[in-house]
Amino acid sequence: xxxxxxxxxxxxxxxxxxxxxxxxxxxxxxxxxxxxxxxxxxxxxxxxxxxxxxxxxxxxxxxxxxxxxxxxxxxxxxxxxxxxxxxxxxxxxxxxxxxxxxxxxxxxxxxxxxxxxxxxxxxxxxxxxxxxxxxxxxxxxxxxxxxxxxxxxxxxxxxxxxxxxxxxxxxxxxxxxxxxxxxxxxxxxxxxxxxxxxxxxxxxxxxxxxxxxxxxxxxxxxxxxxxxxxxxxxxxxxxxxxxxxxxxxxxxxxxxxxxxxxxxxxxxxxxxxxxxxxxxxxxxxxxxxxxxxxxxxxxxxxxxxxxxxxxxxxxxxxxxxxxxxxxxxxxxxxxxxxxxxxxxxxxxxxxxxxxxxxxxxxxxxxxxxxxxxxxxxxxxxxxxxxxxxxxxxxxxxxxxxxxxxxxxxxxxx
Amino acid sequence: xxxxxxxxxxxxxxxxxxxxxxxxxxxxxxxxxxxxxxxxxxxxxxxxxxxxxxxxxxxxxxxxxxxxxxxxxxxxxxxxxxxxxxxxxxxxxxxxxxxxxxxxxxxxxxxxxxxxxxxxxxxxxxxxxxxxxxxxxxxxxxxxxxxxxxxxxxxxxxxxxxxxxxxxxxxxxxxxxxxxxxxxxxxxxxxxxxxxxxxxxxxxxxxxxxxxxxxxxxxxxxxxxxxxxxxxxxxxxxxxxxxxxxxxxxxxxxxxxxxxxxxxxxxxxxxxxxxxxxxxxxxxxxxxxxxxxxxxxxxxxxxxxxxxxxxxxxxxxxxxxxxxxxxxxxxxxxxxxxxxxxxxxxxxxxxxxxxxxxxxxxxxxxxxxxxxxxxxxxxxxxxxxxxxxxxxxxxxxxxxxxxxxxxxxxxxx
Numbered sequence: 001x002x003x004x005x006x007x008x009x010x011x012x013x014x015x016x017x018x019x020x021x022x023x024x025x026x027x028x029x030x031x032x033x034x035x036x037x038x039x040x041x042x043x044x045x046x047x048x049x050x051x052x053x054x055x056x057x058x059x060x061x062x063x064x065x066x067x068x069x070x071x072x073x074x075x076x077x078x079x080x081x082x083x084x085x086x087x088x089x090x091x092x093x094x095x096x097x098x099x100x101x102x103x104x105x106x107x108x109x110x111x112x113x114x115x116x117x118x119x120x121x122x123x124x125x126x127x128x129x130x131x132x133x134x135x136x137x138x139x140x141x142x143x144x145x146x147x148x149x150x151x152x153x154x155x156x157x158x159x160x161x162x163x164x165x166x167x168x169x170x171x172x173x174x175x176x177x178x179x180x181x182x183x184x185x186x187x188x189x190x191x192x193x194x195x196x197x198x199x200x201x202x203x204x205x206x207x208x209x210x211x212x213x214x215x216x217x218x219x220x221x222x223x224x225x226x227x228x229x230x231x232x233x234x235x236x237x238x239x240x241x242x243x244x245x246x247x248x249x250x251x252x253x254x255x256x257x258x259x260x261x262x263x264x265x266x267x268x269x270x271x272x273x274x275x276x277x278x279x280x281x282x283x284x285x286x287x288x289x290x291x292x293x294x295x296x297x298x299x300x301x302x303x304x305x306x307x308x309x310x311x312x313x314x315x316x317x318x319x320x321x322x323x324x325x326x327x328x329x330x331x332x333x334x335x336x337x338x339x340x341x342x343x344x345x346x347x348x349x350x351x352x353x354x355x356x357x358x359x360x361x362x363x364x365x366x367x368x369x370x371x372x373x374x375x376x377x378x379x380x381x382x383x384x385x386x387x388x389x390x391x392x393x394x395x396x397x398x399x400x401x402x403x404x405x406x407x408x409x410x411x412x413x
Numbered sequence: 414x415x416x417x418x419x420x421x422x423x424x425x426x427x428x429x430x431x432x433x434x435x436x437x438x439x440x441x442x443x444x445x446x447x448x449x450x451x452x453x454x455x456x457x458x459x460x461x462x463x464x465x466x467x468x469x470x471x472x473x474x475x476x477x478x479x480x481x482x483x484x485x486x487x488x489x490x491x492x493x494x495x496x497x498x499x500x501x502x503x504x505x506x507x508x509x510x511x512x513x514x515x516x517x518x519x520x521x522x523x524x525x526x527x528x529x530x531x532x533x534x535x536x537x538x539x540x541x542x543x544x545x546x547x548x549x550x551x552x553x554x555x556x557x558x559x560x561x562x563x564x565x566x567x568x569x570x571x572x573x574x575x576x577x578x579x580x581x582x583x584x585x586x587x588x589x590x591x592x593x594x595x596x597x598x599x600x601x602x603x604x605x606x607x608x609x610x611x612x613x614x615x616x617x618x619x620x621x622x623x624x625x626x627x628x629x630x631x632x633x634x635x636x637x638x639x640x641x642x643x644x645x646x647x648x649x650x651x652x653x654x655x656x657x658x659x660x661x662x663x664x665x666x667x668x669x670x671x672x673x674x675x676x677x678x679x680x681x682x683x684x685x686x687x688x689x690x691x692x693x694x695x696x697x698x699x700x701x702x703x704x705x706x707x708x709x710x711x712x713x714x715x716x717x718x719x720x721x722x723x724x725x726x727x728x729x730x731x732x733x734x735x736x737x738x739x740x741x742x743x744x745x746x747x748x749x750x751x752x753x754x755x756x757x758x759x760x761x762x763x764x765x766x767x768x769x770x771x772x773x774x775x776x777x778x779x780x781x782x783x784x785x786x787x788x789x790x791x792x793x794x795x796x797x798x799x800x801x802x803x804x805x806x807x808x809x810x811x812x813x814x815x816x817x818x819x820x821x822x823x824x825x826x
Contacts, residue, residue, distance in 0.1 A: 019463040030468030031701075039459055046452055046650075050432040054651075055443030056786045057778060089502050092672030092700035100669070119672040119700055121682030122689050126671055137684070231701065237459075238467075239652060239703025256513070257670060258539055259505030259532035267791035269534030271550070276535050287505035287532055288444075288644065290652025290703050365470060373469045378680035 013235070013303050014390035023371040024398045026385035029179060029209055029346055030375055032235035033390070034296070041299040042237060045292035063291055070294040071281075073301060074242040077211065078220035083280035084250070086243050089289060091208045093257075094227030094243030096123045097284045099171075101253035102202055106132040108170040111161070111201070113138040113185075115178040120206055124173060138164050138174065141380065143183055146325075146340015147318070154186040158193055171202045176219050176226075177209035180377050180384070181337050182346030187219035202249070208232060212301075213317060213388070214344050215310040220244040233345075233388065235304065236297035239290055245281050259287030307389045317345040320387035320396065327400040333358075333407045337382055345387040348377065351403075353410035363406060372402050426648070426716050427803035436784040437811045439798035442592060442622055442759055443788055445648035446803070447709070454712040455650060458705035476704055483707040484694075486714060487655040490624065491633035496693035497663070499656050502702060504621045507640030507656035509536045510697045512584075514666035515615055519545040521583040524574070524614070526551040526598075528591040533619055537586060551577050551587065554793065556596055559738075559753015560731070567599040571606055584615045589632050589639075590622035593790050593797070594750050595759030600632035615662070621645060625714075626730060626801070627757050628723040633657040646758075646801065648717065649710035652703055658694050672700030720802045730758040733800035733809065740813040746771075746820045750795055758800040761790070764816075766823035780815050787812070 014020050019033035045066065053059030067087070075085040088094035100123075110124055114137050128135045138160055145153050161172065172194060174185050187205055194201045205223040210216050212233030220226040226244040230236030245253075255277050260266040262283050263276055270276065277283040307313055322341035328334050328349050337348040351358040360376030360383050367374060374385040385399060427433050432446035458479065466472030480500070488498035501507035517540075525537055527550050541548045551573055558566050574585065585607060587598050600618055607614045618636040623629050625646030633639040639657040643649030658666075668690050673679040675696050676689055683689065690696040720726055735754035741747050741762050750761040764771040773789030773796050780787060787798040798812060 017463070018460065019467055022464065023469065025469075027468035031466065033467060034459065034463055039456070042459075043452070043456060046447065046455075047431065050430070050447055051435065053444065054432055054446060055440035055788070056436065056438075057781045089702060090672065090700040093670060096670045096672070096699075116682065117673070118676055118679055118682040122676055123671040125682075125684075125686075125689070126667065130667070135684075229701065237703065238701050239706075254539065254543070257506060257509045258536040259503065259509070260530070263531055263535055266531055269529065269531040269538075269792075271538075271548070273538075276538070286509075287503040288642065288651050289502055290650065290706060293652075293703060368470045375468070379682075 011390040024395050026374045028386040028388040038296040038299040042292045042296035045295040066294045078244040079217035080244045086281035086284040088241045091229045092119050097256045098225045100256040109134045109168040110171045111136045111138050112173040114141045146338050147343035169201045173204045175206040182342045184343035188222040191222035214314050224249050230297040236300040237293045240293040255283040257286050261285040313389050320391050321345045321347050348382045348384045350382050355410040358410050367402050424803040437808050439787045441799040441801040451709040451712040455705045455709035458708040479707045491657040492630035493657045499694035499697040501654045504642045505532050510669045511638045513669040522547045522581040523584045524549045524551050525586040527554045559751050560756040582614045586617045588619040595755045597756040601635040604635035637662050643710040649713040650706045653706040668696040670699050674698040726802050733804050734758045734760050761795045761797045763795050768823040771823050785815050
């Protein structure tokens with residue numbers, strides 16, 4: 001049973017998402033559902049491009065407006081000026097393109113948290129191999145306090161960083177919301193801490209789980225690279241994201257994957273041009289991408305806004321995740337990873353049993369057979385359910401009943 | 414007047430493209446029109462993803478099938494095994510991701526043709542700056558013979574390469590079809606030539622203008638990096654392309670922009686893993702991209718095939734471009750760049766007049782006001798009209814009449 005959950009504010013967004021009509025969905029952290037109006041906006045944009053273009057003098061004002069509106073919208077979300085916001089295909093591109101342009105020297109150190117996504121970790125290790133850097137690990141996986149004790153978590157994160165920083169640390173890599181434990185990192189405080197450090201390390205933040213879920217302006221402004229996607233919590237189409245880049249990145253980092261969008265003059269190649277690239281975020285953009293996606297992402301952000309302010313939405317997400325957390329906490333043989341209600345909507349937990357069906361991947365399948373969808377994670381081995389503004393009371397009931405059933409079977413026989 | 418053009422084979426593809434219904438279109442080399450069935454396939458894919466997922470155990474077989482079908486289709490087009498074909502967002506990504514993974518040493522030389530796209534040139538220059546390489550130029554811009562004398566052109570290209578190769582040349586960058594002059598490069602012969610060279614230079618081929626227009630299998634098999642997009646001559650959606658990669662690239666080049674798709678095990682990051690990446694083309698793929706585009710590109714390729722075999726389509730394109738070339742050739746004050754009929758569908762030309770309206774960008778606007786769309790290029794300064802299988806007799810008539818009108822005004826007063 002989920003206790004005291006208000007029915008006062010049913011989600012309009014929910015009704016607009018076909019993906020949510022035939023299943024009980026908790027994988028917003030993997031991919032969010034695409035609302036029908038967003039798909040309609042994408043289709044309309046494609047038709048408009050065909051009507052005006054696709055490659056005519058008439059099309060450029062439309063494309064520019066699409067790019068500028070989207071860049072502006074994502075920049076406002078991050079509360080950074082538009083010239084600091086680059087569009088990207090996905091979180092990885094947003095992280096790695098600026099990352100590989102950093103002015104690092106042989107022997108410099110990178111400090112990476114032990115909760116980063118494997119893709120980002122592998123990119124850092126390959127960068128380290130190529131540039132002969134040392135990779136150090138920042139332990140945050142064991143920080144398991146709930147949101148009520150976030151001050152202690154913040155303190156522990158800053159202390160761990162203080163302990164791991166060396167005189168050669170030039171880059172710190174830390175997610176805003178940890179994708180596995182669901183813990184929130186104090187990005188602005190970390191940025192302030194790094195500014196006090198003699199080596200002035202850059203701060204790369206994987207914001208895959210934060211944009212669309214929690215207010216991000218403070219963190220996005222403070223980070224050097226704040227990379228996100230539109231297709232998870234923002235419920236936009238797959239294939240479009242953004243990255244907020246600090247002023248010093250714009251002057252100190254070189255573009256990596258260069259294409260016509262990176263160039264000040266895209267019409268001709270000038271040999272030995274000492275200054276070929278845009279001085280703003282476009283130096284980290286590449287070439288032709290799927291413009292119609294932009295209208296879809298903006299529409300999804302509109303629909304999210306209609307669900308309430310950033311703060312209101314987080315409040316709702318937290319109410320839902322707290323209920324789920326409490327239900328899980330109360331079940332025999334089930335342990336949430338966090339020792340208190342989660343800071344946002346990521347609720348990770350473990351089941352204790354030798355029974356085959358409590359192997360996480362098997363449990364995902366068992367619940368999936370009832371069209372209840374959560375996911376399993378490998379490190380730490382656990383299950384993860386995400387609550388979003390479109391999560392319903394019934395969703396939570398179905399999930400907790402499903403888990404309780406399996407848990408009871410495991411215990412009882 | 415366009416002479417002797419058969420009306421026997423009207424294009425079905427043409428009727429399926431909304432972009433071709435309200436304009437006279439010659440910018441296939443910039444972006445091709447998207448047929449309605451391809452947009453429908455994209456929409457259907459999006460809906461299917463929402464129905465099955467977007468992130469559930471039920472969705473993965475569908476996503477895998479989409480990726481595998483698309484990879485297989487593009488691999489067959491290039492006549493390479495599927496494990497040598499990576500999907501990419503655009504031509505630039507396809508070129509640059511493998512490019513930056515090449516094992517180059519300080520002091521190595523790169524040889525780039527003087528007809529490469531500015532994005533690729535800038536990427537090579539930035540690579541040279543970072544790795545301290547020397548960039549040399551391969552002159553092919555002045556090769557202006559028509560397709561009837563292609564043997565001479567082929568000979569001249571090979572001779573120019575022979576002359577520019579040094580003992581340190583480790584990379585040659587050459588487009589298959591030059592985007593400005595429309596000339597075709599003998600890629601397979603160049604590859605054979607480079608294999609005889611002691612330094613065994615890699616061959617990077619920008620295939621932006623060739624895939625969907627001319628048979629590419631021989632060149633794609635021979636190159637080390639053969640990068641193309643689906644959104645030009647193949648009439649697919651913007652944001653999806655591919656790159657054929659040689660076996661030696663797969664073993665010798667490192668991935669650059671790394672994401673979960675590059676990794677053998679995407680579920681966890683293993684510190685000091687000596688072998689984290691896929692051994693096939695996926696090492697050059699990154700992370701989440703727009704899966705629904707794949708169904709659209711395949712549909713467009715189906716529709717192209719229905720227009721005739723590769724060879725038949727090229728024959729048709731050539732018939733059209735030859736007619737355009739002859740008409741332009743016959744006009745006072747108009748000079749095609751090539752001295753004979755073009756090898757494919759790119760027809761570049763210059764107008765000789767001091768009149769303001771013969772400034773290329775002005776001429777583009779003047780024709781555009783009549784909904785006749787060609788483009789101007791900066792190097793060499795010229796105009797470019799592309800003929801494709803969906804170009805009609807009437808399109809050619811309208812274009813030549815428009816140019817003749819302007820030309821007459823320029824000459825007459």
